[in-house]
Amino acid sequence: MAQPTVLVVGAAGMQASGLLRGLHRSRIPMKVVGADRRPPTGELPDGFPPLRWEQVDILTEGDRLRDLCAEADVVVNCAGPYFLLGDAVLRAAIDAGTDYLDICDDADATEALLGLDAEVKAAGITALIGMGSAPGTTNILVRLALDNLPDGDAEVEINWVVDCHDMAGAVVPHFVHSFRTAIPGASTMPDWDELQPRTVVFPDPIGPQTVVTLSHPELFTLPRFTRVTRAHNRGGLIPVDHTMLGWLLARLPEHADRATDGMALSRLFDGFAARKTTHTRLGSGLVVDVRVGSEGYRYSSGATTTQEDATGVPAAAGVLVALDGKLPGPGAIAPELLSPADFFAALRLVSAGGGGLSVARTRxxxxTEPARIRDLIAQSAAEHTTLQETR
Structure with a gap:
């Protein structure tokens, strides 16, 4: 049987590096094609799979991008920010008839990409939107909890923090955009107090950190694809003054040219980077609460894992699920429609370990008591009716 081909768009970026290392770690034979506007010069470090590099501009070379998609079994779009670059790669995958996944973390872009569901179905493919850490792993954790909770409407609280050392490139304009879209329908930028800042205690080594209300794709997808009726997302940077910097940058007038605006925001954020020299990198933290009535589950993690691995490794797991023919579809879907058993089985193959995820039952x-992910997965796999079947 011929080896499958995976096309990674935006392969020279930070988030893609975690994906590529994860694919290589799996030891599953595959051909990897890296596409980027500016491919790297020289050899990649150890831990990366052999790549064939292709130079392509996704916004101006649509025909060439479509041809590259047609060569692949799965297209992975790591080119962000997604609110800026839009649906160019997904449309190329649709035209080529090739399955697609991305790590889109912009709520408005997620809504637009899922809005192409009819075209994706007509092409007979599956487009998995937001298969990173948050969204991505968070969605699947919520699904796993719902499979183990009683019937009824569910509520979800997602809290996360990222170290300021992980803020680079397209991540900066995305973070600023999350403030600008934090409160749906608001005609003005929210004041700091409107973002409801609060302290959340994350597991060691992260500890207590300040998080604020930010827009995020889970708030749109979970009520659409599951029985979640209320969802809230709060996030922030370590240390908190970098969170406040993102909020202050969001209050600046937005340039009419969004690409120019994004580059200017990155330069301004980097101008504050001298602060990093006095901050020792902690890592990232996550706390996800899922409740139905009085019963619930709480997932918690704290780790020194970099964001490129925290985002790229779940995406690599998504690629393995796709190559194994286990993506539900056809159609444009969110990660909560994946089988948790399939995802975590793939995650074990691509992960270097050290994520530090724990789960506890709540009332x-x-x-109230600790729980085990593997027990929740076993119960989830035993469900007779999947979310996909009732979609």
Whole structure:
């Protein structure tokens, strides 16, 4: 059987590096094609799979991008920010008839990409939108909890923090955009107090950190694809003054040319980078609460894992699920429609370990006893009716 081909768009970027290392770690034979506007010069470090590099501008070379998609079994779009670059890669995958996944973390872009569901179905493919850490792993954790909770409407609280050392490139304009779109329908930028800042205690080594209300794709997809009726997302940077910097930059007038605006925001954020020299990198943290009535589950993690691995490794797991023919579809879908058993089985193959994820049962918001991910997965796999079947 011929080896499958994976096309990674934006392969020279930071987030793609975690994906590529994850694919190589799996030891599954495959051909990897890296496409980028400016491919790297020289050899990649150890831990990366052999790549064939292709130079392509996704916004101006649509025909060439479509031809590259047609050569692949799966297209992975790591080119962001997604609110700026839009649906160019997905449309090329649709035209080529090739399955697609991305790590889109912009709520408005996620809504637009999922809005192409009819065209994706007509092409007979599946487009998995937002298969990173958050969104991505968070969605699947929520799905896993719902499979183990009683019937009824569910509520979700997602809290996360990222170290300021992980803020580079397209991540900066995305973060600023999350402030600009934090409160749906708002005609003005929210004041700091409107973002409802609060302290959340994350597992060691992260500890207590300040998070604020930010837009995120889970708030759109979870109510659409599951029985979640209320979802809230709060996030922030370590240390908190970098969170406040993102909010202040979001209050600047937005340039009419969004590409120019994004580059200017990155330069301004980097101008504050001297602060990093006095900050020792901690890592990232996540706390996800899922509740149905008084019962619930709480997932918690704290780790020194870099964001490129935290985002890229789940995406690599998504690629393995796609190559194994286990993506639900056809259609444009969110990660909560994946089988948790399939995802975590793939995650074990691509992960270097050290994520530090724990789970506990809760009652009325308080933890009652520890639980095990593998037990939740077993129960989830035993469900007779999947979310995809009832979609």
């Amino acid at each position: 009325d918001g308080g933890e």
